[in-house]
Amino acid sequence: MILQHLPVLPLLIPLIAGILLLAPPLATTLQRQRVAGLVFALLQLLAAIGLLLQVQQQGTLVYAMGEWQPPFGILLVADRLATIMLTLTSFLLLCVQLFSSANDDQQGKFLHPLLMFQALGIQGAFLTGDIFNLFVFFEVLLIASYALLIHGGGAQKTLANMHYVTLNLAGSALFLFALGIMYGTFGTLNMADMQQRAAHINPDDVQLAKSGAMLLLVVFGLKSAMMPLHFWLPRAYAAAPAPVAALFAIMTKVGIYSLWRVHSSIFGDDAGELANIAEPWLWPLALLTLATGILATLASKTLRSLTANLVIVSIGSLLLMVALNTIESTTSGLYYLVHSTLATALMFLVAGLIINQRGKAEDRFVQARSVAQPRLLGILFFLAALALIGMPPISGFIGKALMLKAALASGQASWIWPPVLISSLAALIMLSRSGGTLFWRARGESASKVTSHPAQLAAVSLLVIALPLMVIFAGTITEYAQLAAQDMKAGLNFAKPLSTTVPGGDGA
Amino acid sequence: MEFTFSLGVGVLTTAGIYLMLRAQTFPVILGLTLLSYAVNLFLFASGRLTINGPAIVGESAQYADPLPQALVLTAIVIGFAMTAFVLILAIRARADLGNDQVDGRELPPRRTAVEEALAERIDKNQANSKQTRDKRKHS
Numbered sequence: 001m002i003l004q005h006l007p008v009l010p011l012l013i014p015l016i017a018g019i020l021l022l023a024p025p026l027a028t029t030l031q032r033q034r035v036a037g038l039v040f041a042l043l044q045l046l047a048a049i050g051l052l053l054q055v056q057q058q059g060t061l062v063y064a065m066g067e068w069q070p071p072f073g074i075l076l077v078a079d080r081l082a083t084i085m086l087t088l089t090s091f092l093l094l095c096v097q098l099f100s101s102a103n104d105d106q107q108g109k110f111l112h113p114l115l116m117f118q119a120l121g122i123q124g125a126f127l128t129g130d131i132f133n134l135f136v137f138f139e140v141l142l143i144a145s146y147a148l149l150i151h152g153g154g155a156q157k158t159l160a161n162m163h164y165v166t167l168n169l170a171g172s173a174l175f176l177f178a179l180g181i182m183y184g185t186f187g188t189l190n191m192a193d194m195q196q197r198a199a200h201i202n203p204d205d206v207q208l209a210k211s212g213a214m215l216l217l218v219v220f221g222l223k224s225a226m227m228p229l230h231f232w233l234p235r236a237y238a239a240a241p242a243p244v245a246a247l248f249a250i251m252t253k254v255g256i257y258s259l260w261r262v263h264s265s266i267f268g269d270d271a272g273e274l275a276n277i278a279e280p281w282l283w284p285l286a287l288l289t290l291a292t293g294i295l296a297t298l299a300s301k302t303l304r305s306l307t308a309n310l311v312i313v314s315i316g317s318l319l320l321m322v323a324l325n326t327i328e329s330t331t332s333g334l335y336y337l338v339h340s341t342l343a344t345a346l347m348f349l350v351a352g353l354i355i356n357q358r359g360k361a362e363d364r365f366v367q368a369r370s371v372a373q374p375r376l377l378g379i380l381f382f383l384a385a386l387a388l389i390g391m392p393p394i395s396g397f398i399g400k401a402l403m404l405k406a407a408l409a410s411g412q413a414s415w416i417w418p419p420v421l422i423s424s425l426a427a428l429i430m431l432s433r434s435g436g437t438l439f440w441r442a443r444g445e446s447a448s449k450v451t452s453h454p455a456q457l458a459a460v461s462l463l464v465i466a467l468p469l470m471v472i473f474a475g476t477i478t479e480y481a482q483l484a485a486q487d488m489k490a491g492l493n494f495a496k497p498l499s500t501t502v503p504g505g506d507g508a
Numbered sequence: 509m510e511f512t513f514s515l516g517v518g519v520l521t522t523a524g525i526y527l528m529l530r531a532q533t534f535p536v537i538l539g540l541t542l543l544s545y546a547v548n549l550f551l552f553a554s555g556r557l558t559i560n561g562p563a564i565v566g567e568s569a570q571y572a573d574p575l576p577q578a579l580v581l582t583a584i585v586i587g588f589a590m591t592a593f594v595l596i597l598a599i600r601a602r603a604d605l606g607n608d609q610v611d612g613r614e615l616p617p618r619r620t621a622v623e624e625a626l627a628e629r630i631d632k633n634q635a636n637s638k639q640t641r642d643k644r645k646h647s
Contacts, residue, residue: 161597166610180579
């Protein structure tokens with residue numbers, strides 16, 4: 001009974017959880033909120049894993065909300081790509097929830113409900129089968145992220161948030177313009193339906209449809225911090241509280257996911273005149289994103305901004321994989337996406353621990369008093385750094401190796417190898433320098449007395465454990481990712497109505 | 509009708525973008541609002557413009573496409589919420605940062621020629637009155 005409704009659970013659980021966390025019995029004490037938040041996050045992870053297993057057995061699941069049939073009803077589509085992202089999101093939410101239960105939730109109100117609403121928006125964006133609901137869920141995740149970013153207050157956060165909100169509102173306006181054009185030319189907003197109609201679109205409308213697709217590229221570029229549209233990211237991520245920044249690690253990936261859905265599937269190889277419309281733009285933009293990411297990495301002054309700039313580097317690599325647009329590149333991109341999300345989240349959380357213990361110097365690369373637990377934090381930092389650089393024992397190495405292999409297979413190695421390898425070198429230089437400064441260049445004063453909370457350490461160790469697990473199960477994960485990539489290439493196959501009793505058939 | 513409509517959308521968009529490129533939060537928010545009006549109008553037109561047609565399929569031979577109306581409704585609701593949020597945020601930024609510049613930094617005052625002359629005259633007057641006051645004190 002419940003298995004049948006599994007695709008809707010990743011939306012219902014955070015929605016109900018968020019509302020319950022705002023209502024009296026849970027909202028009265030922080031302790032209750034923490035426990036309930038953890039329980040809900042755990043439930044959500046279970047639902048996501050259940051969905052993953054079910055999709056693995058039965059293939060793509062389509063859930064028609066209220067039994068309204070496509071192409072006009074609202075569809076939830078749980079295919080392999082979506083379930084990978086869902087599992088990743090719920091795992092990340094669990095870690096973040098655990099981490100914030102230590103003391104971050106005391107600095108402002110409503111952190112736990114906001115985390116839930118944020119998860120609702122992200123998971124909705126992954127699950128939705130039509131492009132207008134993609135917009136709606138974008139807005140849900142955005143408005144939660146606006147509030148989360150400013151959590152705890154302070155001039156720095158307000159300033160970063162002002163830019164972030166304004167840019168995203170402008171982005172939303174562009175998104176709606178693009179949607180209007182899409183509906184005007186395609187006559188539908190259902191992704192699968194759009195894909196079928198893309199090939200035989202009215203020749204008069206081709207230019208219009210192209211401009212719509214390019215507008216969507218701008219919107220997703222803004223979301224994923226593509227090169228000229230990435231300026232909001234370093235400041236926002238560096239100002240956000242540690243657990244929030246860790247959860248934001250997946251927000252840029254929502255943009256990459258949408259690029260895959262829209263520009264690799266809808267405007268994919270079979271789209272006639274609209275085929276692969278974004279590709280000539282994605283190549284230079286991806287390379288430029290990588291280049292600016294590398295430069296910004298070398299110029300970072302705090303650990304958080306360094307990590308934020310490494311997010312841009314990882315986005316550059318992922319954009320290259322989107323632009324390459326082969327099955328191998330998508331497979332490696334998916335693996336690297338999961339890895340880089342976990343690794344950057346880990347680094348943000350470690351930065352949070354370091355900030356707690358280092359007093360006024362926070363995470364700036366300056367001489368300061370030493371941290372209270374140098375050995376523990378040093379090891380955690382070292383592991384996170386290894387993952388971010390892409391050094392052998394941890395999953396970053398496999399991710400990067402897969403990407404390089406995909407580039408070699410498609411004959412574009414000369415374009416992709418140098419930037420990806422140089423980015424690793426830059427990360428290596430900056431992370432070893434920053435590690436040296438943070439842990440060794442200590443002043444003679446006594447170390448601070450603040451130690452890390454067990455909940456924080458538990459959250460961090462969850463992420464630390466996940467990285468080697470990704471190495472051990474690399475075969476299983478890449479296999480699944482490869483199937484997801486093949487699905488993506490084959491196109492979206494949920495356009496047909498679910499039952500034959502519906503009058504009108506597919507597409508009116 | 510199409511021409512008037514598209515002109516309206518175009519003017520609103522232009523004004524919105526112009527205002528959004530200002531460096532102060534209040535014009536930026538006004539620009540965002542104008543832009544969202546333009547977006548709503550544009551979405552409304554995406555199902556083609558129809559006169560005297562109800563937005564219900566099967567009610568009459570000629571009907572307006574109901575889907576864009578549903579889209580516009582959603583977009584309006586979301587747009588309102590977002591504008592309300594950014595407005596409150598701007599007020600907060602004004603309080604936190606002490607000015608309403610988008611970058612949080614005060615720009616040097618920019619004056620027109622008339623204001624410049626006025627300011628000069630005021631300065632001179634103040635200096636004069638101070639002189640007379642000093643003279644009175646001394647005498």
